[in-house]
Amino acid sequence: xxxxxxxxxxxxxxxxxxxxxxxxxxxxxxxxxxxxxxxxxxxxxxxxxxxxxxxxxxxxxxxxxxxxxxxxxxxxxxxxxxxxxxxxxxxxxxxxxxxxxxxxxxxxx
Amino acid sequence: xxxxxxxxxxxxxxxxxxxxxxxxxxxxxxxxxxxxxxxxxxxxxxxxxxxxxxxxxxxxxxxxxxxxxxxxxxxxxxxxxxxxxxxxxxxxxxxxxxxxxxxxxxxxxxxx
Numbered sequence: 579x580x581x582x583x584x585x586x587x588x589x590x591x592x593x594x595x596x597x598x599x600x601x602x603x604x605x606x607x608x609x610x611x612x613x614x615x616x617x618x619x620x621x622x623x624x625x626x627x628x629x630x631x632x633x634x635x636x637x638x639x640x641x642x643x644x645x646x647x648x649x650x651x652x653x654x655x656x657x658x659x660x661x662x663x664x665x666x667x668x669x670x671x672x673x674x675x676x677x678x679x680x681x682x683x684x685x686x687x
Numbered sequence: 688x689x690x691x692x693x694x695x696x697x698x699x700x701x702x703x704x705x706x707x708x709x710x711x712x713x714x715x716x717x718x719x720x721x722x723x724x725x726x727x728x729x730x731x732x733x734x735x736x737x738x739x740x741x742x743x744x745x746x747x748x749x750x751x752x753x754x755x756x757x758x759x760x761x762x763x764x765x766x767x768x769x770x771x772x773x774x775x776x777x778x779x780x781x782x783x784x785x786x787x788x789x790x791x792x793x794x795x796x797x798x799x
Binding site for chain 2: 618623672674676678
């Protein structure tokens with residue numbers, strides 16, 4: 579099956595800093611999503627982005643499908659941005675989302 | 688517009704027991720997927736239901752079974768519970784295939 583690798587595994591930021599999270603995948607994808615998992619376990623949809631660039635407030639994402647990677651940008655980070663960020667993909671004839679191991683972000687005041 | 692809902696929120700069972708978890712999809716969605724998330728890991732796909740049939744299954748034993756009802760809601764059943772089944776169980780809904788999946792708040796299962 580498709581391999582999904584996220585980096586870095588952990589990120590510690592000062593409030594107001596910018597950061598970039600990376601997701602590499604090993605095959606072509608039909609679907610790519612970024613999620614933020616809050617401390618209660620809820621997976622919150624950030625972006626549905628199998629290709630191209632999208633922006634939503636302080637967050638933006640870019641997927642370069644031909645080079646098999648996606649980037650999530652967090653600008654002017656806030657303490658509420660803390661949590662685990664997951665990249666997940668659907669590939670080929672798979673209907674399932676395959677998740678990376680996640681990036682744990684800690685934003686300090 | 689109600690999102691994906693799951694019940695119960697928390698559940699404590701003992702080894703060997705059976706459990707049923709429930710999920711109602713987001714309005715307008717016809718596909719339900721179930722995932723298991725162990726502590727510190729990413730969610731792992733259990734199976735997906737579409738038109739009341741299991742469309743795809745992940746690498747989980749037959750102790751894990753499911754059902755989808757005509758109103759698109761779904762159940763996940765786990766028999767002969769093991770300690771290793773302790774996890775957060777997440778339900779996701781979507782419209783058909785390759786479209787955005789939305790997750791419910793999860794059911795946290797503890798097996799003692």
